[in-house]
Amino acid sequence: MKTVTINLGSIDKVKSFVNDITKFDSDFDLVSGRYVIDAKSIMGIFSLDLSKPIDLNIHSESNIEEILEVLEKYK
Numbered sequence: 040m041k042t043v044t045i046n047l048g049s050i051d052k053v054k055s056f057v058n059d060i061t062k063f064d065s066d067f068d069l070v071s072g073r074y075v076i077d078a079k080s081i082m083g084i085f086s087l088d089l090s091k092p093i094d095l096n097i098h099s100e101s102n103i104e105e106i107l108e109v110l111e112k113y114k
Contacts, residue, residue: 041097042070045113047089052113057081059109065099 047053060067060078067078071093076083078095087093097106 041099041103041107043095043097043107043110043114044092045095045110046092047084047113049089053081053084053089056113057084060106062109063099063102063106065097065102065106067098068096070094070096 045056047056057079069076069078069084069087071087071091074087076086078084095110097103099106
């Protein structure tokens, strides 16, 4: 598992983020305080405080470099 910090400050960023990570077969969790939600769930993401950076846990071993490259625009 790898953890990166991302920022999803707008509705367009959230939509783009979900579209980008659903292309991967891996599991992703967003962690904000004591809340952990599925990062592929738009409704779940909107339940978080998007004004603050959020930790993204990536549960993948194989294509981690490709995933990190896609996530670069959300840092």
